[in-house]
Amino acid sequence: MNEIIKPKIGPYRRHLLLCTGPRCAADGVAQALFDSLGDKFKAAGLDNGEMRVKRTRTACFAACKGGPILCVQPDGTWYYGVTDAVMDRIVSEHLVGGRPVAEHVFHQAAEDGETPAP
Numbered sequence: 001m002n003e004i005i006k007p008k009i010g011p012y013r014r015h016l017l018l019c020t021g022p023r024c025a026a027d028g029v030a031q032a033l034f035d036s037l038g039d040k041f042k043a044a045g046l047d048n049g050e051m052r053v054k055r056t057r058t059a060c061f062a063a064c065k066g067g068p069i070l071c072v073q074p075d076g077t078w079y080y081g082v083t084d085a086v087m088d089r090i091v092s093e094h095l096v097g098g099r100p101v102a103e104h105v106f107h108q109a110a111e112d113g114e115t116p117a118p
Contacts, residue, residue, distance in 0.1 A: 012052040014095060017071040018082070021060040024067030031057070033068055033087060040091050053095055066106065075100070076109025 016037065020030040037055045038047070046053040061069050066080035070090070077100050079090060089101045100108070 009054075010052070011050070012054040013050060014075065015054045015056065015073045017056050017058050017061075017073065019059070019061050019063075019067060019069040020057045021064075023060065023064045024069055030068040033082065033084060036084065036087070040087065044091050044096050046091070046095055051096070063106075072100075076107075077105055078107040079104045080106045 018030060018034050018037075019025075020034055024030055034055065034057055041047045041053055041055075045051060061071070063069050063078070063080075068080075068082045070079040070082045070087075071077070072079070072090070072094060075094075077094065079086070079101070081104055082090070086101065086104055090104075094100050
């Protein structure tokens with residue numbers, strides 16, 4: 001019988017979830033954006049230490065309009081239309097500076113964990 005081993009993940013402050021599904025963005029644009037994150041995090045000092053940011057590709061958020069779609073957790077901030085330039089702003093203004101890039105936010109979870117009323 002095989003024993004299940006408990007996995008380990010190093011500490012991180014935020015987790016970016018980026019949709020790389022084919023309906024979110026055409027021609028591999030979202031995958032290229034995902035692939036660029038390692039260098040962006042390193043340049044901003046987000047690749048280790050207490051500010052470390054983890055990244056994960058997702059297949060679909062079921063919010064396909066306006067992709068690529070990005071979710072920043074645990075902040076509950078959802079971005080649409082994330083281009084390379086928008087991602088640079090998200091890294092510098094949100095992940096480093098703590099201020100979401102408001103003009104690209106399409107949903108923000110309430111601080112108490114409840115979804116705000118429309």
